[in-house]
Each structure stands twice: as structure tokens, then as C-alpha cells.
Amino acid sequence: MGLATAYLSLIVLLPLAAVTWKAAKSGRTGFWQVVSDPQAVSALKLTLVVSVAVCAINAVMGTVIAWILVRDRFPGQGAVNAIIDLPFALPTIVAGLTLLTLYGPRGPAGVNVAFTRTAVLLALLFVTLPFVIRTVQPVLLELDRDMEEAAASLGAGSFAIFRRIVFPNLFPAILSGVALAFARAIGEFGSVVLISGNLPFKTEVASVYIFGRIESGDAAGAAAESVVLLVITFGVLLAIGTLRRWTTRHDRA
Amino acid sequence: MHRWLLRGLGLGYLAMLLAAPVGVVFWRAFEHGIGPAWDAVTTPDARHAFYLTVLIAAIAVPANTVFGVVCAIAIVRRRFPGKGIVNALVDLPLALSPVVVGLAFLLLYGRGGWFGSWVSDHGIQVVFALPGMVLATIFVSLPFVVREVVPVLREIGTEQEQAASTLGASPLQTFARITLPSIRWAVAYGVVLTTARALGEFGAVSVVSGHIVGKTETLTLHVEERYQSFDYVGAYAAAVVLAMLAIGTLLAMSVFRPKEATR
Secondary structure: OOHHHHHHHHHHHHHHHHHHHHHHHHHHHHHHHHHOOOOHHHHHHHHHHHHHHHHHHHHHHHHHHHHHHHHHOOOOHHHHHHHHHHHHOOOOHHHHHHHHHHHHHOOOOOOOOOOOOHHHHHHHHHHHHHHHHHHHHHHHHHHOOHHHHHHHHOOOOOOHHHHHHHHHHHHHHHHHHHHHHHHHHHOOHHHHHHHOOOOOOOOOOHHHHHHHHHHHHHHHHHHHHHHHHHOOOOOOHHHHHHHHHHHHHHOOO | HHHHHHHHHHHHHHHHHHHHHEEEHHHHHOOOOHHHHHHHHHHHHHHHHHHHHHHOOOOOOHHHHHHHHHHHHHHEEEEOOOHHHHHHHHHHHHHHOOHHHHHHHHHOOOOOOOHHHHHHHHOOOOOOOHHHHHHHHHOOHHHHHHHHHHHHHHHHOOHHHHHHHHHOHHHHHHHHHHHHHHHHHHHHHHHHHHHHHHHHHHHHHHHHOOOOOOOOOHHHHHHHHHHHOOOOOHHHHHHHHHHHHHHHHHHHHHOOOOOOHHO
């Protein structure tokens, strides 16, 4: 078991320690100077706003798609189910290139969103597509339909049934999926780098900003911004985890 | 009515976001026929990028598979101090930006890094060379085998293993005859996910590789480099190679996917 711990320390813990140490070495004023730089603040703000939007869209569309995969029957359903995992299997740079090809300057659809914030949103929606679907799907499969049938026989409409019976049961799973999507969205790099154009103050996300710092030899700045990104990620994941635990406990009480 | 609305909404979303863009890339790659696309992926640089991608995966995947199985057994079957920390650390790579991962290895093994002078004194180049790219790939693809094997180990329980050791089997025999056969599908699924991540990693590798064409360029970096030099056929052709690897991964995933009911 020592082997596993040693491997983990060497591969994961030590590199992280190096980033934190580098950020801490610049001192409080140095750290603050880097983090409060307008370009860094703008990148972080964009990343957070778009990640939250991605979570909201995924919560709705992920649930809809999980629903039609479990409760609906249509030809080609198996194929649709199989391609859901494509964004996971497809390298991020290829994901960015595919979106740029269709929705970019030379795209056949006549729509050009390249180098806009919409492009960032699109790229993040692409790479986070599977998370909510794949967490909601198994719960929906196991959900007993007795309650829904009972509600229907008591005269509840389909919207009331969804809101009162299905949704509360799915909510913890949706939250888990959203947490995974958020963690992915906030640090995403490969899919954004081509389509967003990385324009400072406009379409530059936090990970691209960190990349720029590294390329210009400012490792301390990159480390400071990385630490901020890490703290935000863990804060949000912790909050979602707490909310999830709280709602599940509430249901059973 | 409802049914049609939901179906249209869900399938429309998937078509716009997923099916149409991927379809267009295939169309663009073969726009000028198969010849130019084939020429683009068989240039020496492209072939070297392909070779390097496969080489890195061939090191990272077995390493993470062995670690994944050992670590899963440790998490489920053993009690040791710091188990909670180990459990959390395993999931960490999923929550980290790949760029931060790359930065971390630069700060460890790069010039002025913690081990920077030690490795250069010993004539080893880690950063901007193969070892750094392998380390970064191992980092980002680390969680998958562990996460697939842990729930299966929990579910099968310890009765058979205990019976085997009561009957005089050594720990190694118990592992080979009892544990391994019951977790093999989970391991296989984890290996597929690990391989997909290893072949497709871009951000972390991009930071530690130094982008030396024909030397430290993987297939994903090659796609970017070709695109930035306006060689669209080259970029699309290499992207199609990666997309076909991804579709192969999807097929393997549907074969090995754990059945929802048994999870």
C-alpha cells in the first residue's frame, strides 16, 4: 500500500506543492498584485460567468436528454446513447477545431461566432455534455414509476408530476453532474484555445491567461492565478457537495 | 405533444452541438479527396507525432493501470492513516486545469525548479522532453482505473477472498484467482477511459513539451500547430485520425461499460 501512496505523492501531491510554494513565495503583496491585475480579473470573471451558464444549461438539457434516452422510444436511440460519450473520448483540441469548422469564419452554416464569448460558451458546453446526462440516466432508470402513476390517477398534470415527484428524485444526481461539469469548465483549455481567439479582456479565460503567463516566463504570476483557480474550484465543489447532502437528508426526513 | 417537444429539443441540441460539427470536420478533411489528406498524415512530422502519442500512452496507461488496481484495493480493503486524503487526491486530477498540471511539472523539473538542477546534473532532461510529457499524461489520466474498480470491489465483498485464504491460498494466489477475475471488466473499462485521456491530452502536454516540431510534438499538438500555420488540410486530417481513435474508444466503451443495474 506504500507503493500506491508513494506513487500518488510523487505524481499528484509534489507537483501541487510546488505550485502552492511558488505562489506563496511571492508574498502577500506580490500575490495580490498578480491576482488583482485587470487582465487576470477579467479572465477569471469571464471563466466564472461562462462556467455558471454552462452548469445551468447542462442541468436543463442534460436532464431532457437523459429523459428522452430512458423514457422515450425512437429509432436510432442506441446510436444517440453511444455518441453522448464522444466529447469525453474526443481530444479537446479536436473538439475546438470541430466547433470552429462549423461555427467559424469558413463555416458552411453561415454562422460565425469565432473569437466571441459565445464561442467560449459553445466550447465548454461541448466538453461538459456527458456529465449531467450520465449521472441522471441511471437514477431515472431505477426510478419507480408507481409514484408517478399514483399522482396521475389522482389527477396531477404531467408538469406537476415532474415538479413534485420526478425532479426531487433526480435533483441530487443533477447536482453531482453539475459539479463535474463546473470542475471541467472552469479549468478547460484545449477546446477554448482555437475558437476563442484568446483576446485579453474579451474572450481570454483563466487557463489561457495562466498559459500566457507561463509562456512569457512569469511562473510566479501563473502559480498565483492557479492557486486562485484551485481555491474557487474547491470552494464551489464543496458548496455543491454540501447542498447535495443537505437536500438528500431533507428528502428522507 | 410533450413527447415530441422534448424529443425535438434534446435531439436538436445534440445535432447542433455534437453531430453536425464532427460531421463537418470529416467532410473538410476529405474535401479535396483522400489523397491530400493521406499525404498530410504521412509527413515525417505527422508520423513522428503519431508515434510519440502512442509511445506516451504505452507508458502512462500500464503505469496507471497497475497503480489503479493497487490503489483501489488499498482504498476498499485496507485501513490506514490518511485514507481519506488518498481518496480525495485520486479525484484531484479531474478538478484541475491541465495548464496548472503542466505548470506544476515545470516548477518541479524546469530551470530553477525543485529538482531542476538535480536532473540536469544527472544529464536527464525532463521538461521539454519525453519524461515530462509522460509525467503530465500520467497525472491527468490517473483517476479512471481507480474510480471504475472501487465500486466493483465494494460490491463483491470479501467472502470469497476470505474463503480462499482459509483454504491456504497465498495473498498473490487469492488476487490472481479470486479478485482479478471479478474486477477484470471494471479494469478493462478503466483502461479504455485512461487510454482515451492519454491519447487526447493537450493542455498539460502543451505546457511541458516546448512544442518542438518533429521532436516533442504529439498528435494533438500537431493539430494545433498545423492549424496555426494555416495548413487546414493537415490540421483536419490529423484531427480525423484522433477522431477515429475516439470513435474506437466509444466502441470499446460500449463493450466494456458496466451495466447500470449491477453498479
